[in-house]
Amino acid sequence: MPQSPLIIAHRGSSQAAPENTLAAFRAAIDAGADGIELDVQLSKDGHVVVIHDEKLDRTTNGSGFVKDHTLAELSQLDAGGKFSPHFAGEPLPTLASVFELIRERSWKGLINVELKTSRFPYPGIERAVVDLIDAYGLREQALLSSFNHNSLAEVARIAPGVKTAILFSIVLYKPWEYAKGIGCSALHPSLQPGIEELIAGARAAGLSVNVWTINSVEQAQELAKAGATGIITDVPDVLLRHFGRG
Numbered sequence: 001m002p003q004s005p006l007i008i009a010h011r012g013s014s015q016a017a018p019e020n021t022l023a024a025f026r027a028a029i030d031a032g033a034d035g036i037e038l039d040v041q042l043s044k045d046g047h048v049v050v051i052h053d054e055k056l057d058r059t060t061n062g063s064g065f066v067k068d069h070t071l072a073e074l075s076q077l078d079a080g081g082k083f084s085p086h087f088a089g090e091p092l093p094t095l096a097s098v099f100e101l102i103r104e105r106s107w108k109g110l111i112n113v114e115l116k117t118s119r120f121p122y123p124g125i126e127r128a129v130v131d132l133i134d135a136y137g138l139r140e141q142a143l144l145s146s147f148n149h150n151s152l153a154e155v156a157r158i159a160p161g162v163k164t165a166i167l168f169s170i171v172l173y174k175p176w177e178y179a180k181g182i183g184c185s186a187l188h189p190s191l192q193p194g195i196e197e198l199i200a201g202a203r204a205a206g207l208s209v210n211v212w213t214i215n216s217v218e219q220a221q222e223l224a225k226a227g228a229t230g231i232i233t234d235v236p237d238v239l240l241r242h243f244g245r246g
Helices: 022-031 095-105 125-135 149-158 175-181 195-204 217-226 236-242
Strands: 006-010 035-042 048-050 110-115 142-146 163-168 186-189 208-211 230-233
Touching: 006 022, 006 110, 006 236, 022 035, 022 095, 022 236, 035 095, 035 125, 048 095, 048 125, 095 110, 095 125, 110 125, 125 142, 125 149, 142 149, 142 186, 149 163, 163 175, 175 186, 175 195, 186 195, 195 208, 195 217, 217 230, 217 236, 230 236
Parallel strands: 006 035, 006 230, 035 110, 110 142, 142 163, 163 186, 186 208, 208 230
Antiparallel strands: 035 048
């Protein structure tokens, strides 16, 4: 059995509870996950809310873009009923409410906050997220990632002590060199050709590698053998059991 990498719950335990909700994050913590991954955007009035899609339609009973609704409006939405009637009424959380949960549980795991700035840049989101991280004293646990690497460069500019990771799904040449050039300490690649060489190169350069989104035990085992730092998964309970930790 290879050494277990960090098991990071993708949008929380998102096959056990509605993605990116407090229920999903509670389930991940209860399962023993080493980390949680979540997505953030800004409401119309500048609050940091936790949701993956730019539009509300898929995961809530609302419609339209997140950015066009105030926090008061977003707070009235049901973010659980489409997943299961059991979760009807589950609210769309703010980042602050997730941090409150972490504080209540005294949980010390990794908090991977993905900045969803690829479609809408959300000016000021980097500062807003960093300020919340600092308000809750979570710099040691926080890791900010994004497909929009300009956001990561902005984090490095305003808060160089906050760890960042480039998200990417294409094959890049020596991505660890590129990542270090914008101040990142980790790579978040998809499973892709040459992933073993990517992991080896990044680890040799002193960077962590967390691969997404891996729900297969066989793929997780191969990535562990290759030396992946972490595995981002929808099924943390399954992978934790596989590695003898569940």
